Amino acid sequence: MHISEGILPLTTLGAGYAISALGVGVGLRKIRNDEMVRTAMLSSAFFVASLIHIPLGPTNIHLVLNGFVGLLAGWSCFIAIGIALLLQALLFQFGGITTLGINTLIMSLPAIICFLFFSPLLSSKKIPVVMTGFLCGFTSVFLSALLLSLSLATTGESFFPAARLVFAANTPLMLIDGLITALALQFIMKVKPEMLLS
């Protein structure tokens, strides 16, 4: 989910940078030295996991997992997602430098929301882990697609159809990301629960 260069107006780009800078700032303030390496390598795993392509009929889609990263990184997720997007913008021409702020916002804000909402749910064990995972994966991609469409729509009325098209194209991803997050979360709860409950 990236917006490429040259589309959005200055106000949207600026707002994206402002809010993301705030998110990164809060993350940097809260992070301890021992979490720096962990978060950076979590970001590597997030980056590499996007290489996984799940076949879907004649086509395939690649994972986003921002909700999952939210659960694992907590308040540092703006940093974890931001540095991955910076590298993608610099080396692979995915997204871009002027859109780095807004792209980070689109992926990280839903991740933070999922962290705040689903992390307590996960530790309270009120509903099964698989259920929490599915809702977390689904919600994060849903919110990201929504933010993506909304920011496209700020460009003007002529972008409304493109915004709707982009949202619709992301619906299968919500389900797949939900399923993968559900099962991956269940796996981690079984194998290495201290990753989630620290």
Next chain:
Amino acid sequence: MLLDAFSTGNSPLHTLDPRVKLLAYLPVIILTALSDDIRQTSVSLAGGIGLSGIAGFYNRLLLKRLAVVNVFMIFLWLTLPFSVSGEPLWDEGPLALSKAGVILCLLITIKANAIALYTVSLPGTSTIASLSHAMLHLRVPKKLVTMFYFFYRYTGVITDEYEKMLRMLHARGFRSKTSMHTVRVYAYFTGMLFIKSYERSERVYNALLMRGFDGQIPLLAHFNLRKQDLVFAWCMGGFVLIITLL
């Protein structure tokens, strides 16, 4: 996986001071991204094509990277010409292509390609290590740069893990298809990938701690500006001025 594929080479751009390249890069891409004038953006695109030529990048890899940029453009070409109102270019039945819509698409496509070319030829011609170093000199928060560097350093390692696990899956006869089984396998695969990165980060942190890590990597080498860096900075400054005045 070779991450910074464009950073090896010995063109004049590769040997420039990365600080100068970053400082020249930002104004030119911001100007290009915000311009609504087809002449300004075309000149900028020409500049990008010229720079990537100087860097010696006229090859298949560059075309592959530009193809990535243009995939997103397909969405726009499919919708904008119909949704922008204005003088029709072609009117048949329910579909009416507007001239303004086509021009807008063209403008965005030019901008995106121009910026991609600058990215490849300016920051792209430095290694991530020296870019991180340059970012520290340009007062980007130290913790952030340190984490960016760790992230870059270990992405290669995690990619190796990923490839090893994938080989193992295939050796055991896994074939991916549209099924719940595939989803389950990839979910456990993803979980394992995150667990491996977590466990390795513990070992890396312990090793760092033993070597006196205190949240930042000290700067040892320093850049110094040479004559060609200043000449390049003046040229880029002049170019940005020309675009602004157009």
